[in-house]
Amino acid sequence: xxxxxxxxxxxxxxxxxxxxxxxxxxxxxxxxxxxxxxxxxxxxxxxxxxxxxxxxxxxxxxxxxxxxxxxxxxxxxxxxxxxxxxxxxxxxxxxxxxxxxxxxxxxxxxxxxxxxxxxxxxxxxxxxxxxxxxxxxxxxxxxxxxxxxxxxxxxxxxxxxxxxxxxxxxxxxxxxxxxxxxxxxxxxxxxxxxxxxxxxxxxxxxxxxxxxxxxxxxxxxxxxxxxxxxxxxxxxxxxxxxxxxxxxxxxxxxxxxxxxxxxxxxxxxxxxxxxxxxxxxxxxxxxxxxxxxxxxxxxxxxxxxxxxxxxxxxxxxxxxxxxxxxxxxxxxxxxxxxxxxxxxxxxxxxxxxxxxxxxxxxxxxxxxxxxxxxxxxxxxxx
Amino acid sequence: xxxxxxxxxxxxxxxxxxxxxxxxxxxxxxxxxxxxxxxxxxxxxxxxxxxxxxxxxxxxxxxxxxxxxxxxxxxxxxxxxxxxxxxxxxxxxxxxxxxxxxxxxxxxxxxxxxxxxxxxxxxxxxxxxxxxxxxxxxxxxxxxxxxxxxxxxxxxxxxxxxxxxxxxxxxxxxxxxxxxxxxxxxxxxxxxxxxxxxxxxxxxxxxxxxxxxxxxxxxxxxxxxxxxxxxxxxxxxxxxxxxxxxxxxxxxxxxxxxxxxxxxxxxxxxxxxxxxxxxxxxxxxxxxxxxxxxxxxxxxxxxxxxxxxxxxxxxxxxxxxxxxxxxxxxxxxxxxxxxxxxxxxxxxxxxxxxxxxxxxxxxxxxxxxxxxxxxxxxxxxx
Numbered sequence: 001x002x003x004x005x006x007x008x009x010x011x012x013x014x015x016x017x018x019x020x021x022x023x024x025x026x027x028x029x030x031x032x033x034x035x036x037x038x039x040x041x042x043x044x045x046x047x048x049x050x051x052x053x054x055x056x057x058x059x060x061x062x063x064x065x066x067x068x069x070x071x072x073x074x075x076x077x078x079x080x081x082x083x084x085x086x087x088x089x090x091x092x093x094x095x096x097x098x099x100x101x102x103x104x105x106x107x108x109x110x111x112x113x114x115x116x117x118x119x120x121x122x123x124x125x126x127x128x129x130x131x132x133x134x135x136x137x138x139x140x141x142x143x144x145x146x147x148x149x150x151x152x153x154x155x156x157x158x159x160x161x162x163x164x165x166x167x168x169x170x171x172x173x174x175x176x177x178x179x180x181x182x183x184x185x186x187x188x189x190x191x192x193x194x195x196x197x198x199x200x201x202x203x204x205x206x207x208x209x210x211x212x213x214x215x216x217x218x219x220x221x222x223x224x225x226x227x228x229x230x231x232x233x234x235x236x237x238x239x240x241x242x243x244x245x246x247x248x249x250x251x252x253x254x255x256x257x258x259x260x261x262x263x264x265x266x267x268x269x270x271x272x273x274x275x276x277x278x279x280x281x282x283x284x285x286x287x288x289x290x291x292x293x294x295x296x297x298x299x300x301x302x303x304x305x306x307x308x309x310x311x312x313x314x315x316x317x318x319x320x321x322x323x324x325x326x327x328x329x330x331x332x333x334x335x336x337x338x339x340x341x342x343x344x345x346x347x348x349x350x351x352x353x354x355x356x357x358x359x360x361x362x363x364x365x366x367x368x369x370x371x372x373x374x375x376x377x378x379x380x381x382x
Numbered sequence: 383x384x385x386x387x388x389x390x391x392x393x394x395x396x397x398x399x400x401x402x403x404x405x406x407x408x409x410x411x412x413x414x415x416x417x418x419x420x421x422x423x424x425x426x427x428x429x430x431x432x433x434x435x436x437x438x439x440x441x442x443x444x445x446x447x448x449x450x451x452x453x454x455x456x457x458x459x460x461x462x463x464x465x466x467x468x469x470x471x472x473x474x475x476x477x478x479x480x481x482x483x484x485x486x487x488x489x490x491x492x493x494x495x496x497x498x499x500x501x502x503x504x505x506x507x508x509x510x511x512x513x514x515x516x517x518x519x520x521x522x523x524x525x526x527x528x529x530x531x532x533x534x535x536x537x538x539x540x541x542x543x544x545x546x547x548x549x550x551x552x553x554x555x556x557x558x559x560x561x562x563x564x565x566x567x568x569x570x571x572x573x574x575x576x577x578x579x580x581x582x583x584x585x586x587x588x589x590x591x592x593x594x595x596x597x598x599x600x601x602x603x604x605x606x607x608x609x610x611x612x613x614x615x616x617x618x619x620x621x622x623x624x625x626x627x628x629x630x631x632x633x634x635x636x637x638x639x640x641x642x643x644x645x646x647x648x649x650x651x652x653x654x655x656x657x658x659x660x661x662x663x664x665x666x667x668x669x670x671x672x673x674x675x676x677x678x679x680x681x682x683x684x685x686x687x688x689x690x691x692x693x694x695x696x697x698x699x700x701x702x703x704x705x706x707x708x709x710x711x712x713x714x715x716x717x718x719x720x721x722x723x724x725x726x727x728x729x730x731x732x733x734x735x736x737x738x739x740x741x742x743x744x745x746x747x748x749x750x751x752x753x754x755x756x757x758x759x760x761x762x763x764x
Contacts, residue, residue: 001395001396001557001621001622001625003395004392004395005395006393010386011386011387013387015384175383213594216590236383240383
């Protein structure tokens with residue numbers, strides 16, 4: 001048993017905790033840049049509450065609401081330029097993964113000159129500006145780790161950037177902000193959280209803490225996602241999903257994701273897929289393909305999904321995959337790659353992209369997958 | 383669901399990880415004070431390995447091996463004076479709870495003038511000198527929290543001091559160092575870890591993270607403590623106990639202990655009891671007494687202890703207490719207070735002490751215990 005555990009972020013979890021954000025922000029200065037998208041933080045009321053709390057505590061808010069899905073280096077650089085113009089002391093990211101990761105990128109870029117691509121390659125980084133994150137979806141879990149997923153517009157490579165400097169100082173997880181999430185977003189972000197948990201659980205880097213977190217996250221999702229989808233106002237269900245997403249986010253920060261996430265990334269960068277939606281058609285073929293290597297792990301999940309205890313290990317593993325297939329169906333999520341306009345002739349490009357640029361995710365995936373394996377999985381997802 | 387989670391410590395877990403300590407220490411300066419007791423860090427070989435690793439990385443070690451069980455303010459002040467004389471940049475605590483807590487106290491005292499008692503009362507504190515901890519027992523879990531248990535020699539009050547400044551920067555948990563732990567110490571430190579887990583689980587401040595940690599810790603202890611006791615060389619068993627102790631230590635840092643720990647503290651300060659031993663005779667009467675308030679929680683542990691599923695909740699709770707009573711017996715730990723020389727006429731003094739000085743532990747204990755309750759529990763432990 002050998003592992004490391006590190007999470008220097010203070011997690012503040014609970015209904016209405018958003019109203020305390022000013023108290024935390026003022027520890028880092030008097031000017032805060034609030035990084036968000038066009039709509040979700042307004043719809044949820046998060047933005048209004050944040051501005052109120054910041055002003056109450058004497059912190060001047062500047063709003064930067066230009067976040068787009070799947071943020072690029074360029075968008076992050078633009079944000080950082082704005083942040084420096086307004087001399088922001090602290091960066092507050094509010095929204096889903098794109099908003100939170102843009103905030104991380106901006107805070108990093110403010111202290112680190114030069115091309116972002118170089119830092120992906122290991123260039124030594126300075127500290128970042130302090131970061132506070134506020135998720136308004138329950139999917140990405142970015143508030144619980146030091147990963148910022150960004151797309152390099154030159155290469156179309158979408159990849160997670162990891163750096164110790166971009167752990168949020170504080171993450172405020174207020175499930176009330178999630179009650180206004182539309183059904184479709186509840187569904188695909190919930191499945192993103194589920195796959196974070198599952199992938200870090202089967203990861204070759206799984207360790208005792210992430211094992212606990214992943215199991216708890218999957219159990220919470222199994223019990224609450226459908227209800228949160230069908231009855232979005234239920235604060236208890238939303239709380240459970242928010243916790244699941246947070247736990248799964250911490251898990252991937254420590255144990256990584258797998259080839260499933262790697263295979264989704266080019267769907268987003270080439271076909272504009274929503275990340276959580278993009279995972280769904282690949283998941284079942286992926287799990288079936290690597291099942292021989294993870295049969296014990298899959299079978300161990302059977303109690304979470306209330307699968308009959310008297311089955312063989314292999315049958316239990318089968319049923320777990322079936323459960324996943326069913327929930328994708330029940331949540332009206334895409335089951336085939338054609339949903340994104342992918343044609344058979346695109347598969348070689350997607351496969352090449354994974355094998356060329358996302359080897360780190362393959363290296364933690366059981367089964368030692370190569371080009372042919374990835375191609376076959378994509379093919380089964382058509 | 384409302385809670386906070388914060389643990390800024392890097393945990394480095396695994397066999398032979400002690401050899402990396404110099405790499406971590408040099409991040410904080412060139413002079414390290416190694417705080418330890420007379421024997422355990424020498425017996426385990428920890429001290430020798432630490433000195434080797436520090437010197438290899440260009441950090442000069444100074445040894446302070448004057449730690450005694452149940453450290454007092456005075457002992458901590460003496461240590462801090464020595465640390466300042468040698469201009470230590472980082473304080474390394476190696477040993478059981480007393481050594482680690484003395485190290486925390488020294489690091490704190492170096493940056494905070496005046497009487498330690500005032501800081502217990504809430505005097506505003508500055509940062510402490512960076513702390514690195516190395517447990518050589520699996521009981522206290524002090525490497526996973528910001529608590530330092532100290533005794534005020536004027537009042538004989540033994541109490542946990544909490545301050546954000548005394549989170550260790552790094553904790554190195556090397557189970558190999560625990561293979562030389564004598565049977566008796568394995569037993570009572572193991573039960574200390576068990577009660578940390580159980581008490582934070584039943585605590586009114588229990589939250590989702592500490593619930594996970596406590597359950598995992600109890601499960602690891604149920605599966606491994608007896609084997610670690612009977613076969614101390616087994617590195618796998620030692621690893622499981624080290625992890626359990628660490629998880630339980632994090633749990634009490636976040637959710638606190640209960641009246642059981644409060645009732646043990648005066649046994650240590652008045653009767654010189656070893657903390658882990660002192661808990662044992664009180665535990666069963668305590669749990670029986672508050673059982674009506676925690677029957678669901680106790681019953682929920684029945685699977686951990688492999689208790690028949692078809693029993694009623696109340697019967698399951700009974701059996702869980704029985705399991706605890708049995709393990710205390712099997713590990714040859716004290717079952718009656720008379721073991722420590724406590725007489726019936728001492729009980730009023732002990733009770734008064736708990737009610738007067740340790741109210742914070744009572745406030746997190748289900749059942750709203752008062753003087754009479756505490757007295758009755760002590761009485762049943764005679």
